[in-house]
Amino acid sequence: MEEPLTIEGGHPLQGRVRISGAKNASLVIMAATVMVPGETILENVPCIRDVEVLADILECLGARVTRLEDGNLSIYVPDDIKVETPYELAKKLRASNLLLGSLLGKKREARICLPGGCDIGSRPMDLHLKGLAALGAEVRLEHGFVEARAGKLVGNRVYLDFPSVGATENIMMLAALTPGYTVIENAAKEPEIVDLANFLNAVGGKIRGAGTDLIRIEGVAELKATRYAVIPDRIEAGTYMTAAVATGGDVLVENVIPTHLYPIMAKLQETGAVIREENGGLRVQAGAEILPVDIKTLPYPGFPTDLQSQMMALLSVARGTSVIVENVFENRFRMVDEIKRMGARIKVEGHTAVVEGVPRLYGARVKATDLRAGAALAIAALMAEGVTEIENPYYIYRGYENFKSKLRNLGARVI
Ligand code: EPZ
Numbered sequence: 001m002e003e004p005l006t007i008e009g010g011h012p013l014q015g016r017v018r019i020s021g022a023k024n025a026s027l028v029i030m031a032a033t034v035m036v037p038g039e040t041i042l043e044n045v046p047c048i049r050d051v052e053v054l055a056d057i058l059e060c061l062g063a064r065v066t067r068l069e070d071g072n073l074s075i076y077v078p079d080d081i082k083v084e085t086p087y088e089l090a091k092k093l094r095a096s097n098l099l100l101g102s103l104l105g106k107k108r109e110a111r112i113c114l115p116g117g118c119d120i121g122s123r124p125m126d127l128h129l130k131g132l133a134a135l136g137a138e139v140r141l142e143h144g145f146v147e148a149r150a151g152k153l154v155g156n157r158v159y160l161d162f163p164s165v166g167a168t169e170n171i172m173m174l175a176a177l178t179p180g181y182t183v184i185e186n187a188a189k190e191p192e193i194v195d196l197a198n199f200l201n202a203v204g205g206k207i208r209g210a211g212t213d214l215i216r217i218e219g220v221a222e223l224k225a226t227r228y229a230v231i232p233d234r235i236e237a238g239t240y241m242t243a244a245v246a247t248g249g250d251v252l253v254e255n256v257i258p259t260h261l262y263p264i265m266a267k268l269q270e271t272g273a274v275i276r277e278e279n280g281g282l283r284v285q286a287g288a289e290i291l292p293v294d295i296k297t298l299p300y301p302g303f304p305t306d307l308q309s310q311m312m313a314l315l316s317v318a319r320g321t322s323v324i325v326e327n328v329f330e331n332r333f334r335m336v337d338e339i340k341r342m343g344a345r346i347k348v349e350g351h352t353a354v355v356e357g358v359p360r361l362y363g364a365r366v367k368a369t370d371l372r373a374g375a376a377l378a379i380a381a382l383m384a385e386g387v388t389e390i391e392n393p394y395y396i397y398r399g400y401e402n403f404k405s406k407l408r409n410l411g412a413r414v415i
Helices: 023-035 049-060 094-107 126-134 165-176 191-202 234-246 258-270 305-315 336-340 371-383 403-409
Strands: 005-008 014-018 038-043 064-067 073-077 109-113 137-142 145-150 157-159 181-185 206-208 214-218 227-229 250-254 274-278 281-285 321-325 345-349 352-356 365-367 387-391
Touching: 005 371, 014 403, 023 038, 023 049, 023 073, 023 094, 023 165, 023 191, 023 234, 049 064, 049 073, 049 094, 094 109, 094 126, 094 145, 094 165, 126 137, 126 157, 126 165, 165 181, 165 191, 165 206, 165 214, 191 206, 191 227, 234 250, 234 258, 234 281, 234 305, 234 371, 258 274, 258 281, 305 321, 305 336, 305 352, 305 371, 336 345, 336 365, 336 371, 371 387, 371 403
Parallel strands: 014 250, 038 227, 157 181, 365 387
Antiparallel strands: 005 387, 038 073, 064 073, 109 145, 137 145, 181 214, 206 214, 250 281, 274 281, 321 352, 345 352
């Protein structure tokens, strides 16, 4: 069992933190590299567990993934890359399902181990499969695998009932190498979708409209390797911004794209924080007190579900009651039972959590249940009176590069 992450609370975060490359852009672009023959060089890919697991999966398929001296990631893809993801590895990483669209695009077949539910919900793939079938793929769910063959692939119009990030990405990747024109309507608009489109265009794809709900893709015959830098991680940035406010601190968050952070900036400013652009980063200063706010998570550009737990930790000590509605996932309040052990007063009814602010939290032994819940418990620990031990910290290290050292450099007491 991994050592718990132990934090002594009560120390305001001060100083500057450099944000790493985006996990959710890195993973989908790594999956997309199987469509590109030869060596692709990716810059700004964070050294985190999820990237390591996907690299191992790509190596099982026959690719060669190397972390270069300069920190960049080299991915060499042979022509005879395999088409079946290994169960043991794929079940560890939901994002392995993104190999469905890229392998189908490149090899015209794919056998993807269904990643199954995870800690925050059932995570179905119906929208992915509907979209791929619309382009002519024959898709079957069998024995916990998705078996897909490209029948006669041809561009088509696909309407997504829900702007699913993963479904948009899988359809985009297959369409990039599918003859004809594809239009994705009600597409996801997250910055990571735009980053994938920019990568695909950089290697010769023809994609327009990414970042809007209407994406147009003209299929091309082949793609050509290049070097590409991944965008910074808006969720990592939002996590440190929230931690700065929660601890009464003053932090400069560097290497960010401010427009990606407007949803979290607006909410933190509502709680009384002062945030302004400074030296290309964002300067986050805690307000005199933490005011209660209401939150509804929504697809981008609404408030991101991946920052909901972190905000809940902050609001647990607000001067009043906040209402949080989780509209994206069906089971993303799992941190509540853990933070209540630190003194939080939260009542959950279905998709709604009512957070009644208390004067302070107290250190306790708690356990992380998923990546963002783990990060939220770390924020709770940073502001709690006394010492908190967070079990299963590997959840946090899946998505936060150098988490402990970044916190220590900001003055946190990480034991
Ligand atoms: C991506 O997951 C992110 N993961 C998630 O980040 C993020 O929370 C999510 O998008 C929403 O922004 C990666 O990019 C690797 P969805 P994804 O498909 O693609 C339902 C993190 O912490 N749905 O947009 O799986 C689904 O059940 C992770 O970094 C269907 O019903 O999210 C969910 O309720 C967590 N059918 C909702 O849509 C489908 O076919 C949103 O899912 C697909 C999804």
